Structure formats: C-alpha cells, structure tokens
Amino acid sequence: xxxxxxxxxxxxxxxxxxxxxxxxxxxxxxxxxxxxxxxxxxxxxxxxxxxxxxxxxxxxxxxxxxxxxxxxxxxxxxxxxxxxxxxxxxxxxxxxxxxxxxxxxxxxxxxxxxxxxxxxxxxxxxxxxxxxxxxxxxxxxxxxxxxxxxxxxxxxxxxxxxxxxxxxxxxxxxxxxxxxxxxxxxxxxxxxxxxxxxxxxxxxxxxxxxxxxxxxxxxxxxxxxxxxxxxxxxxxxxxxxxxxxxxxxxxxxxxxxxxxxxxxxxxxxxxxxxxxxxxxxxxxxxxxxxxxxxxxxxxxxxxxxxxxxxxxxxxxxxxxxxxxxxxxxxxxxxxxxxxxxxxxxxxxxxxxxxxxxxxxxxxxxxxxxxxxxxxxxxxxxxx
Amino acid sequence: xxxxxxxxxxxxxxxxxxxxxxxxxxxxxxxxxxxxxxxxxxxxxxxxxxxxxxxxxxxxxxxxxxxxxxxxxxxxxxxxxxxxxxxxxxxxxxxxxxxxxxxxxxxxxxxxxxxxxxxxxxxxxxxxxxxxxxxxxxxxxxxxxxxxxxxxxxxxxxxxxxxxxxxxxxxxxxxxxxxxxxxxxxxxxxxxxxxxxxxxxxxxxxxxxxxxxxxxxxxxxx
Ligand SMILES: Nc1ncnc2c1ncn2[C@@H]1O[C@H](COP(=O)(O)OP(=O)(O)OP(=O)(O)O)[C@@H](O)[C@H]1O
Ligand SMILES: [Mg+2]
Numbered sequence: 001x002x003x004x005x006x007x008x009x010x011x012x013x014x015x016x017x018x019x020x021x022x023x024x025x026x027x028x029x030x031x032x033x034x035x036x037x038x039x040x041x042x043x044x045x046x047x048x049x050x051x052x053x054x055x056x057x058x059x060x061x062x063x064x065x066x067x068x069x070x071x072x073x074x075x076x077x078x079x080x081x082x083x084x085x086x087x088x089x090x091x092x093x094x095x096x097x098x099x100x101x102x103x104x105x106x107x108x109x110x111x112x113x114x115x116x117x118x119x120x121x122x123x124x125x126x127x128x129x130x131x132x133x134x135x136x137x138x139x140x141x142x143x144x145x146x147x148x149x150x151x152x153x154x155x156x157x158x159x160x161x162x163x164x165x166x167x168x169x170x171x172x173x174x175x176x177x178x179x180x181x182x183x184x185x186x187x188x189x190x191x192x193x194x195x196x197x198x199x200x201x202x203x204x205x206x207x208x209x210x211x212x213x214x215x216x217x218x219x220x221x222x223x224x225x226x227x228x229x230x231x232x233x234x235x236x237x238x239x240x241x242x243x244x245x246x247x248x249x250x251x252x253x254x255x256x257x258x259x260x261x262x263x264x265x266x267x268x269x270x271x272x273x274x275x276x277x278x279x280x281x282x283x284x285x286x287x288x289x290x291x292x293x294x295x296x297x298x299x300x301x302x303x304x305x306x307x308x309x310x311x312x313x314x315x316x317x318x319x320x321x322x323x324x325x326x327x328x329x330x331x332x333x334x335x336x337x338x339x340x341x342x343x344x345x346x347x348x349x350x351x352x353x354x355x356x357x358x359x360x361x362x363x364x365x366x367x368x369x370x371x372x373x374x375x376x377x378x379x380x381x382x383x
Numbered sequence: 384x385x386x387x388x389x390x391x392x393x394x395x396x397x398x399x400x401x402x403x404x405x406x407x408x409x410x411x412x413x414x415x416x417x418x419x420x421x422x423x424x425x426x427x428x429x430x431x432x433x434x435x436x437x438x439x440x441x442x443x444x445x446x447x448x449x450x451x452x453x454x455x456x457x458x459x460x461x462x463x464x465x466x467x468x469x470x471x472x473x474x475x476x477x478x479x480x481x482x483x484x485x486x487x488x489x490x491x492x493x494x495x496x497x498x499x500x501x502x503x504x505x506x507x508x509x510x511x512x513x514x515x516x517x518x519x520x521x522x523x524x525x526x527x528x529x530x531x532x533x534x535x536x537x538x539x540x541x542x543x544x545x546x547x548x549x550x551x552x553x554x555x556x557x558x559x560x561x562x563x564x565x566x567x568x569x570x571x572x573x574x575x576x577x578x579x580x581x582x583x584x585x586x587x588x589x590x591x592x593x594x595x596x597x598x599x600x601x602x603x604x605x
Contacts, residue, residue: 273476276441277537278464279493377433377442380476 003259007299007360011352012306014245018348019311021241023341025234032230033223035099035164037195039208040221046070047218050191057196062207064199065096068191070181075137076174077153078126085122085174087136089181089191096197099162099175106130106160113180116156120163121171132158136174140186154184166227257363260292264367271371272379284372285365292364296357303356304349314340387452388545388577389415394437394447396430407433409600410447413579417544420571420578422588424605425597431581432473432549434597438579439470439547451545466494469538471548471567475530477522477537483509483529484518487537494541501540508536512566528559535567545577553583560584 047053050068057066070089075082090097092111100108104120111117116134118126128134135153142151156176163170182188198204204222212220224231264271274284310317318340371379394411397404407430415421425431436442438449440463451463477486484505491501509518512532522530531551538546551567552560564587571578580591588594588605595602 269476270478273472273478274493276439276464276470276472276476277490277493278466283493375442377436380441380472 003263003295004299004302006255006259007296007356008302008306010248011300011303011356012310013248014352015303015307015348016310017241017245018352019307019342019344020314020340021238022343022345022348025238026343027341028234029223029231031102031165032227033201034101035166035169036223036226038198038201038204038223039196039211040193040223040226041196041211041218042193042221043218045217046187046190046192047194048190050189050194054194057194057211060211062198062200062203062210063196065094065197066194067091067094067097068178068194070178070185070187070190070192072138072181072185072192074139074174074184076122076126077135077137078128078132081126083122083125084172085118085136086172087138087174087176087181089178089185090175092177092179099164099169099173102162102164103160104163106158108160108162110159111175111177112159113177114155114157115159115176117160117162117173117175118158119170119173120161121167122174123158123161125171128158130158130161134158136176136184138184140184144186154180257359260295260360260363261367264288264364264371268371268374268379271368272374272376275372275376276380281372285368288368288371289361289365293357293361295364296360299360300353300356303352311342314342385416385418387414388417389413389438389449389451389579391438391449392447394434394444394449396433396437396442397445406600408437408444411597411600411602413438413595413602415545415577415579417577418575419593420568420580420591421593421595422580422582422591423595423597423602424582424585424588429597430600431597435547435549435579435581439468440464441470453544466541467543468545468547469541469543471531471534471538471546471551473549473553475522475527475534477530477533479522482519482521483514483525483533486522486533487540490537491540504540505536508540509533511570512536526559527555528563531555531563532566535563535570539570539574542574543576545579546571547579549581550583551580552587560587564590 041053041057047068054066054068057063068091072087074085074087076085077083090111093109097108103117106117108117116136118128118134123129126134134156136156137151137153141154144151162173162175176184178191182190198207200207201223205224208220208222212218271284275281391411391413394408394413395406396408397406399405411434413421423431423434433442437444440449440451451467453467478489481489484502487505487508488498488501491504492498496504506515506518509515512535514529514532514536517525517529520529522533525533531554535551538548546567548567552563555563567580568578568590570576578591580587582588594605596605597603
C-alpha cells in the first residue's frame with residue numbers, strides 16, 4: 001500500500017511539474033506570437049508599396065492575415081512627466097493585430113486618429129490613465145518646426161493600456177494608427193514592415209524561407225527568431241527541469257525499489273518453503289515480478305489521478321502557498337499570467353508511466369531472482 | 384523385500400565454519416521401503432535436519448546420491464518436491480498471510496491442481512487432521528499443535544508415497560505432541576506411506592519400524 005502511494009507521488013510530482021512547465025512554455029510561445037506576430041517582414045529601407053506586397057502575401061495559402069506597420073521613437077509628455085516611447089503605427093480595425101488580446105484597460109477598438117494605446121509601464125511613467133491626454137513629438141516634427149520656435153506637439157487621448165508581459169514592450173510601446181504615424185513621421189504611403197499571421201505557426205521558419213524566395217531586399221523573420229534568446233532560455237529551463245525531475249524520479253524509484261526489495265528479502269524464508277513445496281523458479285519470479293508490476297501500475301494510476309487533482313485545484317494550492325509565505329501573487333507578478341497555464345503532453349505521461357513500470361517490475365524481479373536461486377535449506381534457516 | 388521409495392548412498396556434507404570445515408555427515412547410507420516407517424534420533428547439532436534436507440532434495444550433498452523411487456523408476460527432481468514426497472518442517476513454515484485452508488490449497492496448486500480441485504483436496508485433508516472448523520484462521524491465530532496439523536495436511540495434500548518429518552513435535556508440550564504424533568502415525572499407516580521421522584523422543588522412535596541414531600556423521604541402528 002505504502003509503495004503504491006510512493007509510486008503515485010513520484011509519478012504525480014514529475015507530471016505536475018512537466019505539465020505546468022509545458023503550460024508556461026506554450027503560454028510564452030503564444031504570447032510571443034500574439035505580441036509580435038508569426039512572421040515579421042522588414043527591409044533595408046521603408047517599403048515603397050506596402051499595399052501591393054500585402055495583397056500578394058494575403059493570397060498565399062500559408063498566410064491567414066497580413067498587416068503593415070511603421071515604427072520609431074518619440075518623446076511623450078504628460079504634465080511634468082515625460083518618456084521616450086517606441087511608437088508603432090498600426091492598421092486600425094485589423095482583427096488579427098498583434099497585442100490586441102493583451103489590453104488590460106480600455107478598448108483596443110477605440111483607437112482612432114486622435115487616440116493612442118500605451119504599454120502599462122509607459123503609462124505608469126507618464127502617470128496617465130485611460131481618458132487622459134499625452135503630447136507627442138516625433139523627430140520629423142523637429143525638422144519641420146520653424147527656426148527659433150519649438151515644434152508643436154501632437155495631442156493624443158489614451159484609449160487603452162496593454163500588458164504583454166514583455167518588459168521591453170510594456171515599458172515603451174505606444175500604438176497609434178498607421179495613417180497618423182505616416183503623417184507625423186513624414187513617411188507618405190510607406191511602411192517599415194509587415195506582420196503576418198500564419199495558418200500553421202509551428203512551420204513559420206519554413207514558410208518564411210519559402211516566401212523570401214525572389215524578394216531579396218526583404219528579410220522574413222519567423223517568430224521563433226524574434227525572441228530567440230528568450231525561447232532558448234525557456235527550452236533550457238525545461239531541459240534542466242526535466243533533468244532535475246528525472247533525478248528526483250530516479251531517487252523515488254529507488255526508494256520504491258528498495259521497499260519492494262526488502263519486502264522480497266523478508267520473504268526469503270517463504271520463498272524457500274515455496275521451492276521446497278515444488279514451486280518452479282519461474283513461478284516464484286513471475287509472482288514477485290507481477291507484484292512489482294501491479295504496484296507500479298496501481299501507482300501510476302494513482303499518480304495520474306493525483307496529477308489531475310493537484311492541477312485541478314492548482315489555484316487554491318498556489319493561493320495557500322502565497323498566503324503562507326506572504327510573497328503575494330507570484331505567478332501574476334513574475335510571469336504575468338492570471339492563471340497557472342497547463343499543457344498536457346501525452347508524451348510526458350507515456351514516458352513517466354513506462355519508466356515507472358520498468359523500475360517497479362525490476363525492483364520486484366531482481367530480489368525474487370536472488371531469493372529463488374538460494375537453496376531452500378539455507379533460505380529456511382533465515383528467520 | 385518390498386519396493387524401495389528412498390535410497391541414499393554415502394551422503395557426505397561439509398559446512399565451512401569460522402573454525403575450519405565442519406564435517407556434519409560422513410557417509411550416510413539409508414534405504415526406505417514402501418510403507419515402512421523409519422526414525423532418526425541424535426544429539427542437537429548432530430546433523431539430523433541436514434540429513435533430512437538432503438533426503439528431501441532441499442540441499443545437495445557434497446558426495447553421495449539420493450534417489451526417490453516409484454517402483455524401479457527414479458522420480459525426477461521436478462516431480463519429487465511436493466508431489467512424490469511431503470515434508471513437515473521443524474517450525475511449521477506456514478505462509479503467515481494465508482489462512483489454514485489456503486496454506487494447504489497452495490501446495491495442491493503448486494502441484495498443478497486447479498483452484499477448485501485444490502480447495503476440495505485441502506478441505507478433505509483439514510477434515511482428516513480435525514481442523515475443518517478452523518480453516519479460515521490465520522496461522523497466528525492457531526496454536527502450535529494446530530499449526531503443525533495444518534503443516535501435516537499440507538504435506539499430505541498431494542498424496543505422496545513418502546513423508547519426511549523434521550521434529551514435528553519439537554515445539555509442542557507433551558500432551559499436544561502425543562496427539563500430533565498419533566495423528567501423524569495413524570495417517571501414515573492408513574495411507575501406507577513410507578515415513579522418515581526425525582525426533583528427540585525415544586518413546587516416539589519406538590513406534591517406528593526401523594530406528595537409527597545419527598552420531599559421528601553416520602547412521603547407527605538402535
Ligand atoms: N548452512 C550451514 N552453514 C554452516 N553450518 C551449518 C549450516 N547448516 C547447518 N550447519 C551446522 O551443521 C550442524 C548440524 O546442523 P543441523 O541443523 O543439521 O542439526 P540438527 O541435528 O538438526 O540439530 P537440532 O536437533 O538442534 O535441530 C550444526 O552444527 C550447524 O551449525
Ligand atoms: Mg534440526
């Protein structure tokens with residue numbers, strides 16, 4: 001019974017960690033794609049005819065939507081507070097616009113020529129809320145200003161605030177309509193780049209390669225490349241965690257193994273009696289191997305149930321932990337996820353189950369082999 | 384002379400001990416004919432258990448040979464344990480997690496009987512040793528005499544031609560010992576079994592047909 005519980009706990013701890021880590025990984029990947037797009041297209045110089053390129057790309061079977069953008073730094077001011085913002089001109093009304101799912105206050109669709117969407121950090125620096133106004137100076141405005149006169153700022157009302165979880169976005173981003181950007185930066189009809197949403201985001205690198213053929217002046221950057229360091233850090237984290245969990249499982253399996261082992265050793269005398277009564281070696285070995293297998297199988301089942309229970313009540317459990325240690329809402333603060341994300345990977349479950357079954361069966365078999373090979377006369381002398 | 388069921392020739396067994404090799408058996412010869420009871424006495428540590436284990440095939444001699452016979456045919460080692468021969472151990476050696484009935488049935492199952500057959504055979508044997516109404520008790524809930532009767536039922540459940548018993552009454556008080564011994568001898572007689580009985584008791588030994596004493600590593604007729 002205790003050994004079944006032991007196996008169950010080992011399996012559950014491995015699977016809970018793997019599933020939550022997968023959840024974080026998936027969530028991060030999704031966030032990257034939703035914040036930056038599946039594929040970004042940039043050139044050596046601004047795109048002269050973004051509309052034409054957009055149309056041909058939209059016609060491509062792998063592309064689900066395409067939008068153009070322009071970007072540049074600007075000075076923002078509200079009262080006595082000012083900040084440098086990375087301003088981005090975006091196509092208003094595009095439903096596939098990156099970052100639109102991360103609006104925390106206000107409404108994305110309120111964006112129009114007189115309004116701006118700010119990153120949360122930037123809004124804090126400027127001490128503005130939705131409905132407040134900010135002034136904006138672009139570099140182009142300084143050129144246009146008459147000699148000796150300070151350039152007049154453009155006025156925007158803050159219509160929404162977004163939080164993607166990427167600090168460099170949240171602390172600096174200001175979104176305005178592309179039309180307005182083109183006017184304020186003297187771009188004319190040109191854009192700095194395009195953003196694609198793809199039907200199969202996982203194949204973004206292949207699609208990017210294919211689309212770039214014959215378009216030598218442009219660089220197609222799949223999302224996997226956009227935040228390469230970040231993704232690699234996640235992957236590294238997952239590998240390290242898997243490694244650690246593997247060791248933990250190994251330790252757990254070993255303790256399970258030794259429990260079973262000593263259970264069989266304690267039965268050496270009985271094994272001797274069985275042999276004396278004419279039981280064949282294979283019968284004894286099968287008996288104990290089966291016992292180990294059964295403990296493993298039941299333990300795995302228990303582990304699956306425990307995993308599901310723990311993950312089902314994860315918010316409550318985490319809340320209790322936060323409450324006890326007084327760290328505040330860790331997940332929300334560091335990872336900026338409102339819920340602990342999950343991603344069940346059948347692969348993890350199969351590996352954990354197979355490995356556990358192997359260890360428990362061996363843990364029953366090995367000592368049984370040993371006990372069955374002893375002469376019954378000696379085995380029965382042990383008390 | 385009637386047919387032999389057990390024949391041992393020149394059995395030698397040496398154990399290594401910290402104070403050098405210990406020659407427990409130095410050439411034991413023994414022949415047991417069908418239906419004949421044999422007793423072996425000897426001082427503690429003289430090697431009685433060792434000899435019985437060699438006779439029962441639970442250990443191998445360093446020299447010499449043991450054959451269990453069925454007519455003139457040698458019984459293969461695989462058929463011998465539990466089938467051609469029953470064994471009653473010095474300390475009962477029952478399975479603690481199994482009740483009386485299951486302990487007896489286990490031996491029948493190992494011998495290849497189906498669950499139902501084994502159960503039926505076990506019920507019969509428990510009846511014969513007078514434990515029918517205690518069949519669902521675990522060994523821990525049984526007295527020493529009752530445990531030994533279960534062990535006796537287990538040794539006989541596969542209808543062997545030969546019973547080997549190692550001090551079956553060694554751990555019992557006088558009255559219980561007498562009861563168990565009477566039961567054992569009557570069952571052996573009723574079934575026409577050959578018996579090799581190891582005992583300390585001159586009294587019990589006197590009820591067997593051939594009597595030996597193990598001393599100095601050899602069997603001496605008494
Ligand atoms: N496996 C073994 N290794 C070493 N010595 C052993 C082993 N088995 C038995 N002996 C020794 O052999 C001798 C005979 O042991 P055995 O158990 O056969 O005696 P016994 O006549 O049955 O004694 P008792 O009447 O006390 O049961 C003893 O001295 C014992 O210590
Ligand atoms: Mg003895």
